[in-house]
Amino acid sequence: MENNQKGMLYSLSAFILWGLFPLYWTNLKNIPALEIVSHRIIWSFFFLIIFVILKKQKNELVEIFKNKKTIYYIILAATFNCANWMAYIFLVNSNRVLEASLGYFINPLLLILAGRFIFKETLSKYQKTAIILATLGVCYMSIIYQKLPLYSLLVAGTFTGYSIAKKKIKIDPIL
Numbered sequence: 001m002e003n004n005q006k007g008m009l010y011s012l013s014a015f016i017l018w019g020l021f022p023l024y025w026t027n028l029k030n031i032p033a034l035e036i037v038s039h040r041i042i043w044s045f046f047f048l049i050i051f052v053i054l055k056k057q058k059n060e061l062v063e064i065f066k067n068k069k070t071i072y073y074i075i076l077a078a079t080f081n082c083a084n085w086m087a088y089i090f091l092v093n094s095n096r097v098l099e100a101s102l103g104y105f106i107n108p109l110l111l112i113l114a115g116r117f118i119f120k121e122t123l124s125k126y127q128k129t130a131i132i133l134a135t136l137g138v139c140y141m142s143i144i145y146q147k148l149p150l151y152s153l154l155v156a157g158t159f160t161g162y163s164i165a166k167k168k169i170k171i172d173p174i175l
Contacts, residue, residue, distance in 0.1 A: 021092075029092075029093040033085075033086050033090040033093060037085045040085065041082070052174065057174070060171075060172065064171055073165045073166075073168045074165075077166045077169065080159070080161035080162035081162045083158040087100075087103070087155050087158060091151055099152045100151075100155055102138070103151070104156070104159070105134075105137070105141075106152055106153065106156035107159045108134070109135060110156050110157065111163055112127075114163070118164060
């Protein structure tokens, strides 16, 4: 299987999983979002430290802390990721799954804008057409919802910020 095919398969799997997450998070609606995210951070940290030790990547991990620019982007990515999870869990646990979902629908549009204006990527006419159609879909949903999707924009914006910061980090994703 080619890397592109693997990437598409992994992306599809991730989006299916993310689509099912609200079923899990609604069972935790009595727990504040901050507590849920805190647990996620703490348990992920311990799991990944064990994983790094088992993969014998301790030296690579130590090397990362010698590069201030990398540390800056790691902190920036972590901050955006934390804000994204806080907003997402808050929305799901407040029975606002549609707003959370719309945020992840808006996110690719913001990523495309970031790619175009920050990373100077070019778009084909088909890609431009797809962007226009998706933007019209978001506008239509906003009209139906009868208000600006501010929380959706928060979810989309924080995930876009996370993605931009992660693109600047040139290290193994596990590290």
